[in-house]
Amino acid sequence: MRFTINGQSHEAEVDIRTSLLDLAREHLGLTGSKKGCDHGQCGACTMLVNGRRINSCLTLAVMHQDDDIVTIEGLGTPEALHPLQAAFVRHDGYQCGYCTPGQICSAVGMLDEVAKGWPSHASADLDAVTLDDAEISERMSGNICRCAAYPNIVDAIREVAGERDEVAA
Amino acid sequence: MSLIGTLLGREETRSLTMDQPHPHSLLDQGTQGVIGRPLDRIEGPLKVSGRATYAAEYPAENLAYGVLVRAPFGSGTIRDVVADAARSVPGVIDVVTDYPTFIRNPQQGGEMKAPTQGVQKVDYHGEIVAIVVADTFEAAREGAALVHVDAEPAEGAYVFAAHRDQAETPPPDQIPPTTSQGDVDAAMAAAAVTVDATYTTPSQNSAAMEPHASIAHWQDDGTLVLHGAYQMVASDQSQLAAALGVAKDKVRIVSRYVGGGFGSKLGIAPESVAAAVAARKLARPVKVAMARQQVFDATVRRSNTEQRIRLGAGPDGRLTAIAHETLATNLPGEDFFEPAGIGTHFAYAAANRLVDHKLVRLNWLLAGSMRAPGEAVGMLALEAAMDELAEKLQLDPIELRRRNEPDQDPEKQVPFSSRQLVPCMDKGAQLFGWADRHAAPASDRRGEWWHGMGMAAAVRSNMLQKSSARVQLTPEGRAIVATDMTDIGTGSYTILAQIAAETLGLPLDRVEVQLGDGAAPPSAGSGGSWGAGSAGSSVYLACELLREKLAKAMGTSPESMTLKDGRAIADNRAVDIAELVGDGLSALGEIAPGKQEKAFNQASYGAHFAEVKVNAVTGEVRVERMLGVFAAGRILNEKTARSQCLGGMTFGIGAALTEELVHDPRNGKVVNRDLGEYHVPVNADVPQIDVHFLDERDIHANPIHAKGIGELGISGAGAAIANAIYNATGVRVRDYPITCDKLLEGLPG
Numbered sequence: 001m002r003f004t005i006n007g008q009s010h011e012a013e014v015d016i017r018t019s020l021l022d023l024a025r026e027h028l029g030l031t032g033s034k035k036g037c038d039h040g041q042c043g044a045c046t047m048l049v050n051g052r053r054i055n056s057c058l059t060l061a062v063m064h065q066d067d068d069i070v071t072i073e074g075l076g077t078p079e080a081l082h083p084l085q086a087a088f089v090r091h092d093g094y095q096c097g098y099c100t101p102g103q104i105c106s107a108v109g110m111l112d113e114v115a116k117g118w119p120s121h122a123s124a125d126l127d128a129v130t131l132d133d134a135e136i137s138e139r140m141s142g143n144i145c146r147c148a149a150y151p152n153i154v155d156a157i158r159e160v161a162g163e164r165d166e167v168a169a
Numbered sequence: 170m171s172l173i174g175t176l177l178g179r180e181e182t183r184s185l186t187m188d189q190p191h192p193h194s195l196l197d198q199g200t201q202g203v204i205g206r207p208l209d210r211i212e213g214p215l216k217v218s219g220r221a222t223y224a225a226e227y228p229a230e231n232l233a234y235g236v237l238v239r240a241p242f243g244s245g246t247i248r249d250v251v252a253d254a255a256r257s258v259p260g261v262i263d264v265v266t267d268y269p270t271f272i273r274n275p276q277q278g279g280e281m282k283a284p285t286q287g288v289q290k291v292d293y294h295g296e297i298v299a300i301v302v303a304d305t306f307e308a309a310r311e312g313a314a315l316v317h318v319d320a321e322p323a324e325g326a327y328v329f330a331a332h333r334d335q336a337e338t339p340p341p342d343q344i345p346p347t348t349s350q351g352d353v354d355a356a357m358a359a360a361a362v363t364v365d366a367t368y369t370t371p372s373q374n375s376a377a378m379e380p381h382a383s384i385a386h387w388q389d390d391g392t393l394v395l396h397g398a399y400q401m402v403a404s405d406q407s408q409l410a411a412a413l414g415v416a417k418d419k420v421r422i423v424s425r426y427v428g429g430g431f432g433s434k435l436g437i438a439p440e441s442v443a444a445a446v447a448a449r450k451l452a453r454p455v456k457v458a459m460a461r462q463q464v465f466d467a468t469v470r471r472s473n474t475e476q477r478i479r480l481g482a483g484p485d486g487r488l489t490a491i492a493h494e495t496l497a498t499n500l501p502g503e504d505f506f507e508p509a510g511i512g513t514h515f516a517y518a519a520a521n522r523l524v525d526h527k528l529v530r531l532n533w534l535l536a537g538s539m540r541a542p543g544e545a546v547g548m549l550a551l552e553a554a555m556d557e558l559a560e561k562l563q564l565d566p567i568e569l570r571r572r573n574e575p576d577q578d579p580e581k582q583v584p585f586s587s588r589q590l591v592p593c594m595d596k597g598a599q600l601f602g603w604a605d606r607h608a609a610p611a612s613d614r615r616g617e618w619w620h621g622m623g624m625a626a627a628v629r630s631n632m633l634q635k636s637s638a639r640v641q642l643t644p645e646g647r648a649i650v651a652t653d654m655t656d657i658g659t660g661s662y663t664i665l666a667q668i669a670a671e672t673l674g675l676p677l678d679r680v681e682v683q684l685g686d687g688a689a690p691p692s693a694g695s696g697g698s699w700g701a702g703s704a705g706s707s708v709y710l711a712c713e714l715l716r717e718k719l720a721k722a723m724g725t726s727p728e729s730m731t732l733k734d735g736r737a738i739a740d741n742r743a744v745d746i747a748e749l750v751g752d753g754l755s756a757l758g759e760i761a762p763g764k765q766e767k768a769f770n771q772a773s774y775g776a777h778f779a780e781v782k783v784n785a786v787t788g789e790v791r792v793e794r795m796l797g798v799f800a801a802g803r804i805l806n807e808k809t810a811r812s813q814c815l816g817g818m819t820f821g822i823g824a825a826l827t828e829e830l831v832h833d834p835r836n837g838k839v840v841n842r843d844l845g846e847y848h849v850p851v852n853a854d855v856p857q858i859d860v861h862f863l864d865e866r867d868i869h870a871n872p873i874h875a876k877g878i879g880e881l882g883i884s885g886a887g888a889a890i891a892n893a894i895y896n897a898t899g900v901r902v903r904d905y906p907i908t909c910d911k912l913l914e915g916l917p918g
Contacts, residue, residue: 032219
């Protein structure tokens with residue numbers, strides 16, 4: 001099958017039982033995406049597929065012919081961090097670091113959903129979404145952090161979202 | 170202070186046994202200005218970019234994948250592991266059983282011997298009995314699903330209530346099982362006001378985000394290198410070597426990044442031995458990552474508890490009696506008991522005291538340490554009971570605690586090394602707006618929500634463990650810290666770098682910290698909140714010796730030399746450290762606990778404040794605000810310390826409201842064995858928690874004057890929420906977690 005991951009196109013023969021997560025971790029050496037539950041319950045495996053955040057443990061690799069996949073490794077490097085990655089460092093939006101790649105990929109996808117105006121359970125007005133702390137917490141609740149960096153994760157995301165708004169204004 | 174020595178054949182070492190107070194700390198004299206500051210984690214860029222490598226993420230030539238097989242029954246003896254179907258799966262290499270060698274359950278933290286071994290006789294549902302090894306994970310998983318474990322079933326004890334009357338007194342573990350002073354019964358009978366209440370807490374799971382994983386790789390010289398997810402490398406190596414029947418120096422564990430531990434990775438777990446056995450048999454490296462369900466089934470739980478608290482007080486609220494009697498559970502043959510009364514020993518003054526623990530033997534998975542063993546659940550009971558007493562006395566809960574502040578350890582009659590419980594409560598009351606609380610319960614309804622505030626005290630014993638570290642100064646004037654200490658999210662990498670940078674006068678980016686490799690000097694490991702104080706002191710001592718070497722090279726004394734920004738300044742001269750280092754300098758630092766441990770009661774303290782709202786229709790509880798004020802000696806890094814407290818307090822939210830392992834009464838099986846059914850707090854469950862630290866130094870604890878903080882945040886946190894729920898609704902739930910169903914019936918109309 002053919003797919004693009006972090007901007008690189010790949011052709012690979014893939015076991016039909018292999019999840020997208022295992023493809024990345026066990027076959028492509030991309031271990032940044034984590035396996036926390038393998039059941040779509042923790043969010044540690046979150047990747048961006050064609051711009052949307054998904055639990056990569058819940059999707060088979062063979063379902064992604066021609067898809068454009070981005071993992072944490074594709075967002076930035078230690079030397080050149082993505083703004084959200086840098087904000088997570090600044091705000092200590094992690095502790096052990098295991099859920100962190102999923103949190104950050106999820107935040108990237110989440111901010112895009114907000115930019116598109118998609119409401120959530122926490123939205124007071126379904127037609128005009130504003131990204132307050134309750135919205136961030138609600139929309140990030142698919143990503144468990146047992147170390148419980150949640151307040152710092154909210155701080156990090158709020159800061160990056162705010163900067164974007166300033167640029168947009 | 171003991172010897173400074175260059176013994177023949179021994180690395181130059183600075184050792185310190187804490188027999189005396191250590192009033193002077195180089196950390197107070199440093200000029201680099203990095204200690205204590207809220208600096209970013211030095212390994213942060215690796216973690217946020219997905220480049221930090223956890224146990225299951227190391228490449229190996231010819232790697233095989235192992236999937237563990239469990240016993241799907243609660244008790245019995247295996248007749249056969251029927252594996253023909255599994256072996257016929259393409260890609261499956263072998264189905265490996267080794268009944269005597271496989272471990273029945275994980276080891277407790279810090280033990281040097283093997284955990285209980287032997288799995289032919291199965292003692293709990295989910296016990297790991299075999300491993301299927303294949304060329305791919307997918308083949309191994311398919312094979313494992315086809316294995317049939319044929320067994321002769323046996324009777325088991327699966328229900329706590331049915332066996333609680335057969336409780337036995339366990340041998341001493343972390344604390345003695347029983348202590349008493351005076352006569353509690355007589356004091357209770359004479360007391361003007363009493364509380365006699367029983368609280369229950371369920372089994373819990375640490376649920377660290379990284380499931381336990383090991384890659385076992387036997388080297389040509391017969392050494393096993395195991396990349397594992399372990400908190401205490403040195404003792405884990407010892408346990409693993411003993412379990413495998415090889416010499417201790419033939420096992421090297423590497424655990425550079427650990428995806429959370431909270432106690433669950435203190436001792437070796439079944440995947441390590443299974444991977445090592447399979448790798449030895451097949452002569453190729455084997456990787457085993459436990460499935461999340463297996464983590465719930467076969468690693469370790471926090472014991473459920475039944476805790477009876479009795480408090481007797483005079484009309485002025487001064488306690489005359491405190492009794493804390495706990496029933497906990499564990500497997501047959503396992504002596505760990507949840508020390509729920511550990512904080513009760515010294516939390517409050519009272520002449521008549523009883524702290525007692527008994528164990529009920531059940532065929533449930535192992536019970537062991539989970540974040541703040543003892544205080545985490547003990548304070549859920551004690552601090553709720555104190556709230557009940559305050560209510561009966563018509564006394565503010567803070568005032569009640571103030572009136573029962575002991576001036577020394579009320580049992581051992583030794584002084585406290587430091588104790589700032591009252592300042593923590595006072596500061597918290599001020600920051601939180603405690604004065605706005607309605608003293609009468611169920612008196613603040615807004616729309617369909619009842620609002621309330623609660624508080625609780627936090628206490629956590631401080632411990633120092635033997636720990637060592639090597640610090641090298643390179644010819645380029647960089648420092649390299651090496652120890653087998655681990656960073657499980659606690660901030661070890663960063664605070665050890667800060668200690669070295671401060672004492673050696675180096676910018677932080679000129680310090681490299683190498684952790685988690687069993688080839689490095691053995692450390693205390695991560696557990697019991699002792700990591701920073703113990704490992705930090707070992708780095709401090711090594712740096713102290715290096716400072717003396719630098720001074721000697723400069724022809725001056727350490728006292729008259731200032732180290733800053735990589736330069737040594739003395740006698741109106743300033744030279745680059747690199748010029749003093751020659752071919753490189755190296756020193757080993759070793760700390761050990763001493764007489765200060767018993768001469769003083771060492772503990773950290775705090776006060777929790779919570780505001781909740783409870784839905785009048787559904788009983789849903791939302792935590793609106795939370796504040797913790799803590800005093801834990803020197804704060805080495807305000808950012809990572811704060812994060813530790815956020816984590817502990819959030820564990821408190823989970824314990825108070827959602828976390829409960831459910832055991833099937835028919836076979837002890839963990840029913841809710843995944844993260845969809847075992848409810849840990851998610852982002853939306855947690856408000857923007859506030860954390861505040863009081864300034865403190867503890868000169869009796871260690872030379873860096875810091876105390877443990879990782880477990881302080883959970884101590885009492887859940888009780889503050891329970892007390893807030895009572896304040897909001899007037900409903901006292903003594904059976905944790907406080908779920909909607911337990912509140913609904915009593916909610917005011």
